Structures are given as structure tokens and as C-alpha cells.
Amino acid sequence: MKRLNNQRRQSGGRAFTLLETMMALVIIGVGVLAFVDAHASFSRSNGWSSQAATGMLLANEIREMTRRLPRHDPVTGLTLSGGGGSAVVAGWGREATEVAISDIDDLDDLDGMTFGAGGTFAGPIDGFGNLVQEISPEGMVVIDPVTGEGAALPGWTQSVVVQKVDPYNFNTIRNPNYVQDAGGAYPAINVDEFPVRVTVTVRYQGAGDTQAIEITKLTWVVSP
């Protein structure tokens, strides 16, 4: 009997005490909290990484699209009518007959253009001018319920700025109608003989974001 009592005491002593349980909970809780926080941080940084990669991809798509383009319109060129201070430039920006992305045939057509929601054209677009479509986690193209066609990658815009720049200083911006008159040590440079600098800014606006944020910016210069 005595032996039995001893056994009972011994078995009751093996259970977790309240203190033990509390301490264990605290320790595990700290661990879980740290893990959750780390996971949240991981998700955020992974999202940033994904956005950065997507942004650079979209910027490079515009870069690819422009590789085949001359600086100014192959048909009408960039010309001035009139002279002196009243000279009017023709040919900067899209020409009147260029109404679709496939009509873009020179770099200055792209000046001020945005591809994406609220922009000049739907977007974002790829190097062939096609819509970059949203892909579901299952790897399927998401269909726009309104149009019945593939939905555009949501929240992304590609904005393009094309600037005429000085041949020897790419940060000296020239107006489209600028010509360099011969004088002093420098020769005359016609209105269409300047380099152009192209800057593509890719922005993203998430579903809950109040405004789009700049993801990346890509700049290059095309010489005559």
C-alpha cells in the first residue's frame, strides 16, 4: 500500500505544472510571433523583389520595342517651317495618322506616352506592342469578364519621356524646334540631327494604394 501511494505521488508529479505550461507558452509564443513577423517581412520583401523584377521587365519591353525605331518619323521627319523665333516644328510626337501602337514608327512618337490604365494606350505592353497579360497562380491567362479577352497585368504603367539633347551633354535638354546656328567654333546642326534621350518610368499601384509608386526608371540615349 505504501508502495502504491508512492507510485501515485510519483505519477502525479510527472504532469506539467501551471508554471511550466505558462513558461512554455511564453517561449513558444515568442517564437511564433517572431516567425510570423519574419514571414510578413519575407512576404513584403518578396513582393518588392517581384515588383522590381516586373518593373524592370516592363521597362526593358519598351526598350526592346524601340530598338527598331529611328529617332524621327521615317516619312515626314522632323522639320521646321518658318524661321527665327517663329519657327514651328513638325514631326515631334505622333503623326496624325498614327492611331494605334502598331503605327508608332519613331522614337519621338513615344514622348509623353503612357501604356496602362488611364494612359495613352492600354498596357503594360511588351516589345511587340501586345498587352502584357495577367497570369493566374495556376499559370492561366486571366480573362477580362468585360471584354472576354486576356486581362492586362493590373496596376502597372509604363511612361515614356523622349527628349532632344545636346550632342556633347546629354543632360542639356533642347526643345524639339531647337537648331544650332553656325557661329564661333561650332557648326550648324539641323533640327533633326540631335541625339534623343529616352526615359521609361514604370509605376505600380496596388489595389489598396492611393497612388502609384515608381518601381524603376530606365534611361538611354540614341545618337543620330
Place this chain on the structure above:
Amino acid sequence: MRSVHPDKVRTQGVAGGAPMNARRRLFKRWGKRRGVAAVLAMMFLMLFGSLSVAMAISSKGNITTAATHLHVSRAQSAAETGLSVARARLANAAGRFVISRSDVDSSFGWNLWSGNLTSLGQSAVLRPRTGRQDVALPDGLAAALAEDHSQDQDIVTEVGVATAAIGNAPADSGSEFKSTYWVFTPAVAVEPRTLGSTTPPLAYSITYAPLANGTDIRAIATGYDFAYSRAGQPVKRTISQDFRMAKRVKSAIISPSRIMIGKNVMVSGDIGSRYMGVTYANGNPLTLRSDFKGLNATLDQKLAAFWASLPTYDVDGDNRLRVSHPLESVGIPSGTQDFDGDGVPDQAFDDVTGDGYVDEFDLFIRHYDANGDGRVVLSHTLTAGTPAANETPEFVTTGGDDVDEDLALLIDSSNPDRNKNGVYGFVDANRNGRWDAGETMLDYDSATNRNRDQVLGYRDGVIDKKDQYAKVAGQVSFRVDRSAWTSAQGALQPILRGPIAPTDGRAPMTFEASDVNLPDLNVTIFGPAQSNLQAAADGAPFANQVATQLGVSVSALGTYVESNPAGSTQPRYLRVDGDANYDGLPDNYTTAYFEKMPYNAPSFTDYYYRPVYENMVFKDIQIPAGTNALFKNCTFVGVTYVRCEQDNTHVLWGEYGRMVIPVGQTRPQPRSPRIIYGDDAGETQYPAMLPSTARPPSQNILMCTSHPLDQADLPSDQAAAVTDFNTLPLPLIINGLRVVDTKKYSNNLRFHDCLFVGSITSDAPQGYTQVRNKLQFTGATRFVQQHPTSPDDSFLNPQPQDMADIRTSSMMVPNYSVDMGSYNSPPTQDLQLNGAIIAGVLDIRGNASVNGALLLTFSPVLGQGPLRDALSLPAGNPADFNTTIGYFGPSDGEQEGLDPAMLPVIGGVRIAGWDIDGDGLIDVGGDQAQPAGSTPIPFYGYGRIQLRFDPKMAIPSGIMLPMQMDPLAGTYKEGHS
């Protein structure tokens, strides 16, 4: 920590000899409070901690990867900017060096790069196109580049050199490069600097590394993104591309005079017209004629409907309507129209070729394609031996006659190297200029028993999309402003017919082209330097070669009488004697051969008495000035050098010695007869302006009897009595002697049925005189570089050391008027020209193939050269001087020819003209009423002319042209080793 069983502890305690009571107390406490939960909790904590750390590391890695990618892409874009700048700077720098030599080899390239210009023949260095004009001219290409880059601003000093410099190669550069004359540039900002930031902006730098081969330069561009660094180094990306020095033109035709391209002519390559006189009658810089108009009346209606849409809807001016374009597609006429009246819509305006455009070619195929398979099967004659041999001919009339065999051959034989492997053509066994059944095509695949080019449509017996037809497969460029042209001549569409299909996404037409894109090829670029071609004409003197073949001495040529009958295959020579009696005629003019000038032209301006050389072989010959010969069935081996007086700018150069056939006469006489002044007593009033060497007794004075042409045509005592004496031109003096017949100082030659195994070249007369310096190639004249029947005969083939120069040009005759073919060329004509074809004005008619480029030198300007009268007053129309390829008439500005479309049709045959004297040649044009007793001469057809630009073509040395740097497409490389 690990838990231990109490029994084991006890046993161990005994064995260890520890105090027993203490061990028991401890055992009891452990038995009651073993701390398993805490242990487990700690384990979980470690697990979660480890996972968190792993996530942190992983996400950090993702961030790093994404950020690096982002900055790498930015650095890459900066590097690409650098390569774009390098390409432009190399082009600008090279264009400053105008060199006479054209053999761009290793030593040439290195001397140009390093600044040893004296070894490059004649050279000139121009001021930079955009850079400072007030710095010393560079001595070489490397120095020019360094100078250009020294003007760059917004330098980023954190990397590279501070200023552009020429230096030695880096130590580890390897044997691929030269070890000196590398050009290093500083880093240049691409983006603006961020205000308040010390981080440098995105930047690029360039290194120009000369390769060991001497002709190539590797541009190594490095992009820097300083916003992201590692170990203090910014993110960098390096790309490189090689550029090769070259000296060439880029167009199939460049002409300062008008260009007219007629029916049955296809051009593969760019066309450049520098003609500016758009306000003159017919002053169109370029005229293109449709190849399909006139084949069939119904097809003409379809073409008219199509052309009616072009002015409104052809946005880019390529004479095609793009199916997918929002505006151009609207202009495609409806296919529901029934042109042939069979009650069924013709669907005449479908894109049959599927190239995305509707053009004349689609209409043509749709019209003749009877079975609707998108192909037009040619006649039985042209399908013989082809894969289409057993098919029913479609390009035939309802009566089964062929419609236009020349056009069919032209299109089916166009672009002979269809697979672009460099092997093409055929062995022309029967020498008729076209592939026939049984003849061997050169690009044959024995494994499949197929001719590779034929599989792709070359001479496959059908016309279809494989032929990729375009009237001009290239870009047309104009020096003139478009609005100036259209306001003077109206809309361009009726002037320019046929699809213009440029390559590489370029515009079909450009206007106001610069000298860089459309170089000024005036005669001054030939300079005083003798070309290599001229130097290669080092054979025996002309008279010696003639005398040798006739079997007589040179001195006997003056009295030689030909004994071989006409038609003999032996060498024959028909003399033209000198003018011993000063009557302005050869002393044997009553029997000497003569012909109109131009030969066989309905409209002509002069006559020439010609010596005739038949059945002779000349090697590396120089034809003396004043020869004015007819060569029949002769072979010219090597380089044939036509000599003439180069200073020919006298206003009366084309008038002195001109001949007419007066009414009642049958043989040409001087248009301005002359008498000898000074041979009779009392004739001592010599014109004062004549030097003593041009007066008796040194030289007789020949004066015009009708009216004075120049001041020396009047004795000095009569000059004052002549009104406007001072307005008369001064006499022409050459080498101290007065000249009244410039035919003796020029060369007007005709080559009939001749074979040129090599090239023909000439002196470079300063002025263009359309009759005095003229070459005409008629009959079945051919140009080849290897004798067709005796390829191994060293005498009948050019000297090996001359071949490099011969390959550069079949014809280099600046400021000469050249007629390839006549105004009614026979079907047997087969002109094959290679390389740079250089002439003043060039006309091609009949059957011809040019693989190279046509470079024309004469720029017609009113009041200059032939466009002025005897008083130097402006006269004539600059638009009448034109480069004509194909047939045109006076309504187009071709004053010497007749438009075949306007010729009369008698008995179903178009008549080119009427032969009065029975020589088989046209004496009266077909547009005139038939003279009594004359014989009608049929029009032999439009022939076929194919002009293909050869991008690998080198141009002959002696031509002063700016250098170029060609990017080598296969050498683009990311990274740099």
C-alpha cells in the same frame, strides 16, 4: 541536455562512488520535476528562430537579386547608350577622311587609324560635322575620335580617365589587338545628377581598341550605375561591337541628273537622286514606270482603280496599301467590282502574296492566275525544264500567245541568290542570257537532286509570292524638298509607279537627303590621281595591236586597204583618213563609214565618220583621243582605257566639228564650213588673241565662212565692225594650237557585238559633253571577268595582278555619256556589268544585268556646261539630261527616244521606225508617217533590265570619297574579354 533514467543514475552513482543520500535526494527532485515542457518549448523556440533566420536570409537574397537585376539593367542601358554614341562618333570621324585609295587592307586601315595619311594616296581631312571647327585637324582616325570625345561634358570622374586620350593597350589585352593607339574616353553622365546627392549619375565610357587585322576597331562600352555598389565598385556592364573601315556607296543608283526607270526594269537596292531642277518641264528627280500597265486592257482598269486610291490612302508613299493599317486598308478598292464583265466579282484587290500589302503585283497575279492557286504559270517556252513544265500556261493571251516573255523572265529570274548562300546563277551554255532546260544551275543540292534557288522560286516557271517582286526593293532618296517637287510637278503617285519596298523598316522615300547619305559624286572627286584601272591598261600601243593583227607595219596603217570581205571572221580595218586639205572632212569621206549620233536614235544631233575595227582582240589597250571608232565583234581583254582631253569646258566644245547632211547631199558635211586664212597674199590680219603658235606659219587659221563661232573666226581688221564681237567666245587653244574640231580631242566610240573580259575606263573630262565623249554598246555586247570559252587562256584573260581592280568596276568613265543598248535593242543583247559603274550620264535599254551600283557624275545646271549657248547664255532644259533605264519618249523628257507605248501597231506588230536606206536601222521614227519606199522596223520589245546593288562591292581607287565604319553584325558581345 538529455534526460537520464534513474536506474542508470543509480548504477552510475554506485560505480562512481558518490555519497548515496545526496544522490537519492537529487533523484527524487528529478523524478518529480523533470522540465520536459521547457525543453520542448526551447526546442520550438530554436525551430522558429531558425526558420525566421532562414526566411530573413532568403528574403534578403531575393531583395539583393532583384536590386542587382534592376541596377544591372540600368547599367546595361548606359552601356548601350555608349555603343550608340560610339557608332555615331566612329561614323562622323571616319567621314572626315576623304581618301583616293579604295583598297582598304590591313596597312591602309592601320595607317588611317594611326595617322599616316601620306601612304593613302591623295587625301583630305574635313572639319567635324558637329564638333568644334577651330581645333587643329587630326592626323588620323584615332586622333579624330579623341578630339570628338574631348568635347563631352558632364564627365563623371569617379571612374576611368578624366579626359579622352590615346594610349597603349592594357597589359592583358592579348594578341587579338594592336598594342598602341587605343582611345580611352571618360565616363559621361546619361542621367541628371540628383540634387544634394553625392552619388554619381548613370554613366558610360568607351574604349576604342584597334584589332590586329588593321581594318577593324572594337568599341567597348561600359555602363555604370553608381546607385548600387559592392566593395566600393559600382554596378558595371560592358558590351562591345566591331566596326570595319570601308569606302563605298550605299545605293544601287546615285545620280545628280534625273533618273527614269521604265517598264521591265527592277531595282534591288536604294536609289538616290540629287537632281534639284524640279521647276523645269519634266523636272521629276525620279520617274518609275509600272511593269504591268499595258499588258491587258482589263488589268489596266484594275490598276487604274488601285492607283486612284493611292494619293489619298497611301500614307507612307510606298505605292502599296497595308492590309492592317487603319487608314491604308480603307483605300483598298472593293473586290466586288466586275472588271471583266462575267457577272462575278473579280476580287481583284486581294493580298494574293500574303505579305500584308496590296500592290500592283497582287493585281497582276490575281488577274492571270486562272486556277486561283496564287501562281501564274509562264509560257511553255519558259516552263520547259522547270518544275512547272507540265502545267497549263497562264501568262498567255486568250489566243495562247505569250504576253511579255521579257517581263516573265525578269520577275522569275530576279534575286538569283534566293537562299543567300552566295552561290547562284547557271552555266549559260547557249549564251542567250537566260536559263534554259538542260543548263546547269550552280546552287545544286545533290542530296535532294534539287536546285536550291529554284526551290525558292528562281526560274521555277511560275510567278508567285516567292519572287518577292518590288519595282524598287529599297529606299528612294531625294536631295530635293518634297513640297518643292509636288508644288512644281503635282502629286508623286502618277510619277512613281510600282511597289517600293524598303528593308529594315526604313521609310520608302526620304527627302532633303544629306551629302552623307547621298554623296556628291561630281567629277572632281576623281581628282588628278590616276586610278589603278588606268594604270592597268599597260598593253602595247593601239596602233601596234591593230597592225599586228592585220599583219602589217604601223606605218602601213595609213594606207591600209581591207581585202577581207564584209562578213569575214578575219580581222578587218576600214580607214578614216586625216584632213590634209583642211576642208573639215576626212580625205576619204566619200567612202568612209559614218553613222548618226546617237546611233539608231530617232532623233540625233551629229554625224561621225568612223574607222571600223572588226574581229580583233585588244589587250590592256589605250584607245587614243580622236579615234571615234566602231568596234565590231572585237574582244577587249583586261583594262580598256579610253583617252581624251580632260580640259573640255569650252562653251563650243560640243559645237566644234559638228556635222550635218545638207539637203541634196548623202554624206555628212561640216555644219560650219571653214576656209584657210593666211595662205593667200594680204591675209595677214591674224586674230589678235591667237598665240604665235596658232598663227601661220606654225598653224593655218581656219575661219568659218557662214558666221563666226568664236573671235578667231574674224580677221583682226574686221573684228571692230562686228556687233557684239566681244560677246563671242575666245577660240579654243590646246597645247598652243587652235582647235576647231573637238572630235579629235574626244572619243566617241561604239562597240557592237563586243566582248569585254575586264573593265573599261577613261580619262575624267572636266565637263560633260553628251556627244563628244560618248560610249555606245550595241548588239550582243557583253562584259565578263573571265573569258566564257577560253577561261584558261592567259592571253584572253586579264592579268592576275589586275583582277582586284577589275572586280571593282566594269566601267569607270566619269563624265562620259554612255548608252548601253540602243533605241531598239535586239533580243540577243546581253549586257552583264559588275561593280561600280561610273559615268556622266548612263542609258540602259534592252537586256542588261548590273550587279553593283550606277554612280553618275553629271549635274545639269542651266547656264553651265552643255546648258548654255555659244554666247554662254543659259539655254536648254536641265531635265533633258537624264539617266534612263528602259524605254521613254519625249513626253518624259527623253528627247532622243520614242515611247514604245506611242508607236504604231501594224498587223499586230509595234513599229519602232522606218528604214529608208536599207541598212536595217531606223531612219525615221515610228511616230512619223511611213516614208515612201521605206521598210518598217519592228519594235524588239522592252527587254529586261535588272539592277542589283552589291553591298560587298568595293569601288575603284582614284575616287575621292569619305571613309565609313560598318558595324559588323555578328560581333556584338556582352562582356569583354
